[in-house]
Amino acid sequence: MVQGQLVFVSGGVRSGKSAYAETLVRQARGERNIYIASGIARDPEMAERIARHRKDRAQDGWWTIEQPQQLSEALPLIRQNDAVLWDCVTTWLANELYEGFEQGSLCADTPGCMEQKWHELKNTIDSIRAKAVYFAVVSNEVLDEPLVDDTYQEWLGKIHQWLASRADQAIEMENGLAIRRK
Template identity: 55%
Template structure:
């Protein structure tokens, strides 16, 4: 079975990473007359987040994206992906924050349960492999928050630790890894470069 491509794109807030990822997939999908799929992890918890979600929806509307809202349990999206789809998952950082606090309403969030995050990490990699086995191209977008000063809040540091660990694992899996800086893509890993070495 031929697997699709995996691209990992990270960058700071408002660095242009989502717009770049969308353009990349739109161009490829149009060339191949294929379906564009957007997996959204955001939850509108306040007016600012609601405005960002609405802006992203508006940006995608001209290209007929099929959108799935999947703030956690990413594995549930796998049956909805068709062979040859061009898939954008935006974003890993939001998904991780959502997953860490699953169970908070009962007083037992994942972040406080032994082994819970580890299970979610393992499931994530299995899900990414399943998506790549179906899609022609999967692009994962994530925020770069690891350049900031350490936080005084233990939970924030746990979040950063896990995000860094997952970023490294996904870059290792990826065919291409890009960091967006001021709207400029900096390619840190590229399948063509790797093959030449």
């Protein structure tokens, strides 16, 4: 089977990573442009922002799939020859790792929970890549400052390293400038 291009784009907040990834996906000339969004609205401002982005993208010809968790659920919605963008790994990881917060049993604290999700994620990424002509994965640079949450950082580092090794191209965004590292 011919594999689609897998591209990993990472950068700081407001580095232009999403806009750059959108350009890459558009240039891939897929039959449809699919946007998998993992953000969750936690306040009215965010809800408004998400709705606005969704509307902007729809006018621009994008199909949006809201998938805050369980990326595998987006898989059946993706067709052969789609060009796909996933934005982004950091929000997805937070949603998965802190799943069960209301019930007082975090996935992060449950042995094997995140390992299982990680295993699924790798399979899903490979499957999307196999189906789509182009798959851009966007993430955020948050490992250059000490955070309280070591578990989150460790998982993010592991996922990023895997993506960088798996991808055909790995790009670091620096204030709108794309630095191709692979």
